[in-house]
Amino acid sequence: MKNIGIFKLILFMALFAVACAEDELVNLVEPSHRAIVTSEMDFDNTINVGGHIDFGDISRGVESRTWTFPETVSRISGTDENTSPKDVVKGFFYEPGQHNVTLHQVFKGDVYPNEDSTVPNNSREIDTTIVVTVLGAVEASIKAHYINDDGSTGAELTLSDNAENEITASKAVRLSYTTTGEPISFVWNLPGAKPIQIMDAAPEVDVKYSKLGSWDLQFITSRSRPGGADTINVKNSLK
Known part of the structure; x- marks a missing residue:
């Protein structure tokens, strides 16, 4: 009888440890939230010809990303390509007008499109377009x-x-x-x-x-x- 009591105690402790471990695993699951910032977001992403904007992907749960900049009118700092997988990129723009910068993101799970969203999209992928306005000289x-x-x-x-x-x-x-x-x-x-x-x-x-x-x-x-x-x-x- 004594051995049975000890066995029950050990079993209880093992089950308790497993439950705690599962709780920790649940808590470690990172929700997927989209969050994108730019250095000129407070000024409608408007710059002078030849100026630059820093673009940042501070989203949570990102598995992969691709920034795409318009060809011939812009350049990504540090590369000759017009795409980049980095979380932060600096883009220079050389012609007046409105130019689209796009970000394609793949998340680890269904993504909340904004930080204040309460329901996720039924998708792990999301595309975002940022419009940059480039002004010529006055x-x-x-x-x-x-x-x-x-x-x-x-x-x-x-x-x-x-x-x-x-x-x-x-x-x-x-x-x-x-x-x-x-x-x-x-x-x-x-x-x-x-x-x-x-x-x-x-x-x-x-x-x-x-x-x-x-x-x-x-x-x-x-x-x-x-x-x-x-x-x-x-x-x-x-x-």
Whole structure:
């Protein structure tokens, strides 16, 4: 009887150890969650021509992955190929426009598409497309026109240094600009005019000159991120 009691004790301890081991195995099973980040994700993945973005796959439960970058317009740092299996890659982009970077992932189990997902997809594979916007340099061109008595646009002024286009006192001049590179700030600096400065200027504005003298003209357009600007200065443009 004593031996039977000892056997039962040993059997109980063995079953308990097996149960604990199974619990540990269950706890070690890693759920598959997709999580992808980029260095410019807070700025709509927008960069200048020639700039780069770092792409990171921090997903859990990944078995394999393939990054694919658009050919001819981009390059993956450290390789001549346009694909990479690495978890972190740096991509350079050389042409303005919108370009797609794709990530194909194979997971160890059915994947939760996002960190806050409560139900996994019925699949171990998932594809993600990241759109990269590449902006060209900020460039501007400006024009100035006389204004006819009826308010219509008159003859164009010559905007070059020392042109000294003659303006009748209290008469208005119509200024206009065009830009490329998606700037967001537009400023005219107009000594001798009213107003002397125009912030957030519309594409076309009318200004009056009432003081005698030769006056410079300046136009500045810019964007903050990705940074870019263009400044046009014309010396002694108006008289």
